[in-house]
Amino acid sequence: MDARGPAGGMPRRAFLAAALGGLAAVSLSSCTDGRPEPTSPPPIPTPDGSPSPTPGGVPRPLAFRRSRWSADPFVRGAVSFDSVGATPDLRRELGRPVEDRLVIAGEATSPEASGTVHGAYAEGLRAARGIAALAEPDDRIAVIGAGITGLAAARTLVDEGFEVVVIEASDHLGGRLLTVEDRGFDDPVVLGSPFVADGGSMRSVLADAGVATRPFAPVVGPRTPDGVAAAPSTAGWDVIASAQAWAVGQSSDVALATALVRSGAVPTSDEAGADGLSTQDWFVNALTSGVEPTTGASATRVSAKRFDPDLVWRPTSQVTSGWTGLIEQLADGLDIAGASAVTGIAVDDEGVSLRLDSGESLRTHRLVVTASIGVLRTDTITFDPPLPLLHQRAISTIGMGALDVVWLAFDEAFWRSTPDGSAEGEPNVLTLVGATPTVAAWLDLGVDPRRPVLVGLLAAEHARRVAELDDEAALEVVLEGLQPFVVEFGPAAD
Ligand SMILES: Cc1cc2nc3c(=O)[nH]c(=O)nc-3n(C[C@H](O)[C@H](O)[C@H](O)COP(=O)(O)OP(=O)(O)OC[C@H]3O[C@@H](n4cnc5c(N)ncnc54)[C@H](O)[C@@H]3O)c2cc1C
Structure with a gap:
């Protein structure tokens, strides 16, 4: 042969x-x-x-x-994957709040369901709960990324009464759930995850x-x-x-x-x-x-x-x-700045300053970062002060497939x-x-x-x-x- x-x-x-x-x-x-x-x-x-x-x-x-x-x-x-040294604990560490001001979340911080849609969604909810517990009632909170993690976090925070702004670098919502219409296909074309785990936590969310x-x-x-x-x-x-x-x-x-x-x-x-x-x-x-x-x-x-x-x-x-129904439902009524990439994050005792690629800057009290592990490994976003060593270790160890x-x-x-x-x-x-x-x-x-x-x-x-x-x-x-x-x-x- x-x-x-x-x-x-x-x-x-x-x-x-x-x-x-x-x-x-x-x-x-x-x-x-x-x-x-x-x-x-x-x-x-x-x-x-x-x-x-x-x-x-x-x-x-x-x-x-x-x-x-x-x-x-x-x-x-x-999708993130377990490379040598990556463990559920390391993913958990990556999701721990930094200076009580900033939380990183996404499929990569999910200890049990990394690399999945339901893991990302659950991490969005976790990040929202975590940051809400640290926040004052009238805090303004920024969310970087309008994938499912960022939208789930932002939706939850808005529902809890916080003022929230979502900043998304690309020209579409949904991140890795991008779905497009094409007359050459009978069904919507899913360019991200074509699948979702059976049953479980997302069944009613999808049905709604x-x-x-x-x-x-x-x-x-x-x-x-x-x-x-x-x-x-x-x-x-x-x-x-x-x-x-x-x-x-x-x-x-x-x-x-x-x-x-x-x-x-x-x-x-x-x-x-x-x-x-x-x-x-x-x-x-x-x-x-x-x-x-x-x-x-x-x-x-x-x-x-x-x-x-x-x-x-x-x-x-x-x-x-396709995923459009879910993305639209989560994004409905949110304050979203599209085509705006965050290039710098500075955390101090009073809050968080964000620098955008347009040269503009933004000041909020707290922040949820949902950029993928692939992005966090590059210098696309700089952190001042640098992230804690365990966070850095997680980012350099967890693989991006x-x-x-x-x-x-x-x-x-x-x-x-x-x-x-x-x-x-x-x-x-x-x-x-x-x-x-x-x-x-x-x-x-x-x-x-x-x-x-x-x-x-x-x-x-x-x-x-x-x-x-x-x-x-x-x-x-x-x-x-x-x-x-x-x-x-x-x-x-x-
Ligand atoms: C081809 C493919 C197949 C897959 N198959 C499956 C499957 O079978 N089953 C399953 O469960 N999952 C699957 N997945 C994984 C699933 O799609 C992801 O786990 C999930 O969509 C991740 O969502 P997220 O919100 O964490 O990240 P993302 O969707 O990546 O969202 C992050 C957002 O942040 C934005 N962003 C990044 N940097 C910046 C910045 N500097 N400033 C502002 N915004 C920024 C990005 O543009 C993006 O919109 C698949 C993914 C792909 C791509």
Whole structure:
């Protein structure tokens, strides 16, 4: 079997060496001029009629949208992850008030649900409660960021009677929940989190805001580079489990890649099994289509002790209506300054001074900061005095993973096995085994087969690399990655 991935991928051995490292739309009005590149560029115009296929046989999509979160200077990634040394306690420390004036909050401060929408929402409520407990009744409070954390915090504080101003750097509300309308797609296109955890704390919040969801029970369908459907195997996960078991016995945490090498778990033989695939093939599949899309990071950065394989492709709910209803409801009536980036925060005994990129400044009594860990790691915002050492340690230790989505609408579901394109009984998470994919997984959202949609999930370095490409080049790269999933329909064999 060819060990090279579809064009744009990398040979499996090169991937192993790299993976194991050196060891072996809610718009705001006023805001386009001079602003950073938007997260999602305008769509490629939808051609009339049936577009001709690519040279590789992949039909041309009718519509295409994508996110570029790692290139967004006010997000710089997609989800925080546990890198070596990151613990729930460290996340808790990051959320502790500073000088009784300032609280940092976001998905990254959630000890139990980091990297999630419900974790971010809960942190917004926690930050609001924390700052309200410190505040005087007539205090003026600023909130940096109008993602779900910032909006939940601001809404709660306003409801408690505080005067609140929200300052948002970008030209949209919702941050990483950005949802856009595109006539090429039947449903709103979610460029941030397409999913929300089933049930739990957010169920009634979503229902109140009219956010529609439907269950998404992942059924993983691996294909080889030659387009052959393979039965899923646990062989790759057994390798990772053995490395994690070794890591648990070590006094200090190490990266998953280190544990894989030092424990001797990395498969050395590429001898094929009955399915024509080796343990090495399944190991690479587990890394690229499991570890990377779950964390946004490669095994060289993910903590061996803290990576949780149970989070990989577990049942969840797809947000079919997009997030706009929730964002609008939370933002309703709030005082929001859009397209205004905070560049400096100075805390003193009397209050907090904020410097904006426009040169203006603002004085408030208290502050909630909801910029992502990716932003806090840069010098986008300076703190005077510097943040306490534990906060600084948390910011430099907690990882920021990269994830991006690519939405493609087609006139037929060419990846499904029946000519009528029914999603019934078909896998809805398509992965590549036997080569290294650029797109970690293709999600078949099972929508109207007259205009079926695939959502490609790019992760870790692949997401960062493709985010740097222009639209046309990015589209070519992801379409090449679809070649193994083109199913040929023909007369039934005798
Ligand atoms: C592609 C992708 C897939 C995901 N998949 C899932 C999933 O399946 N399930 C799940 O639960 N979660 C998922 N998530 C994670 C989820 O979207 C986030 O955890 C959540 O939206 C984070 O919200 P937040 O408010 O903490 O941060 P953000 O949404 O990043 O909000 C912070 C806001 O602060 C603003 N800001 C930053 N710096 C400044 C500044 N200097 N001045 C003013 N404003 C500033 C930003 O512009 C932004 O609007 C995914 C995210 C992405 C990107």
